[in-house]
Amino acid sequence: MLPVILTIAGTDPSGGAGMQADLLTIAALGGYGASAVAAITVQSSREFRCAQPLAPDLVQHQMQAVFDDMPVAAVKTGMLLDADVIQAVATVLAVSAPKHIVVDPVMAATRGGTAMDDQGVEAIRKHMVPLATLLTPNVPETERLTGCTVRTVDDAIRAGRQLLAMGANAVLVKGGHLPAAPGTDVLATATGEELFQGVWQDQPNSHGTGCVLSAAIATFLGLGDGLARAVDRGRSFLAGALEHGRSPGGGPGSVNPLFRLAAKRED
Ligand code: PLP
Numbered sequence: 001m002l003p004v005i006l007t008i009a010g011t012d013p014s015g016g017a018g019m020q021a022d023l024l025t026i027a028a029l030g031g032y033g034a035s036a037v038a039a040i041t042v043q044s045s046r047e048f049r050c051a052q053p054l055a056p057d058l059v060q061h062q063m064q065a066v067f068d069d070m071p072v073a074a075v076k077t078g079m080l081l082d083a084d085v086i087q088a089v090a091t092v093l094a095v096s097a098p099k100h101i102v103v104d105p106v107m108a109a110t111r112g113g114t115a116m117d118d119q120g121v122e123a124i125r126k127h128m129v130p131l132a133t134l135l136t137p138n139v140p141e142t143e144r145l146t147g148c149t150v151r152t153v154d155d156a157i158r159a160g161r162q163l164l165a166m167g168a169n170a171v172l173v174k175g176g177h178l179p180a181a182p183g184t185d186v187l188a189t190a191t192g193e194e195l196f197q198g199v200w201q202d203q204p205n206s207h208g209t210g211c212v213l214s215a216a217i218a219t220f221l222g223l224g225d226g227l228a229r230a231v232d233r234g235r236s237f238l239a240g241a242l243e244h245g246r247s248p249g250g251g252p253g254s255v256n257p258l259f260r261l262a263a264k265r266e267d
Pocket of ligand 1: 108109110206207
């Protein structure tokens, strides 16, 4: 089976995050990567320069071309940048109704640039959260979506429950930035919470972390895994990609979704 995984995300010319990281991840895990560009960023490993959303109808046309042509097993959304694009994406997703939608509510580029405005955050709350099979916010994104301060695992559990109440089917509050327990992720579902403990990796080449995780989980869901198993396997894949980060430019580099391929080549 070659499941089609559709990423709707922003592009990263430095190649480490966004759609580029998504497509490498999907391919590395045995999926077929389809894509709809939602935004274009201009950045290098040294600096973030600017970003621009695409016209909402152009984003919709790209998505529709894929949905009209292929059986999409799972969707992953990443940087959607503004409220108009978010609404446009949600409209097509609501009609196409793919089985799995992993929503990574990207609100800022890791290398800087301006954070998403309040209308964008409200559009994620209103349009994307209710569509999410799994929502994957990091701590700052969780805080903006819920208005709650998140410092501990208990805070993350409370915030996860709040996001479930806002309509998400499941929420993975990523603990990379959790002061009290860095590396512990909380999966909140209607049946309760599950903690995923991790070994915190203080790696310089961490650009693309969230993108790789959400794309990996979407791919595992598309391959038929249940939610908790897809999350677990996605986290293991990310741990490997993070351990084998690369830095081809002059600044801090990115995680490596092709780490298994590189290991094979060295044999
Ligand atoms: N998407 C794009 C286009 C980006 O440039 C970034 C970060 O700069 C992200 C998503 C989120 O990146 P990360 O996976 O590091 O959270």
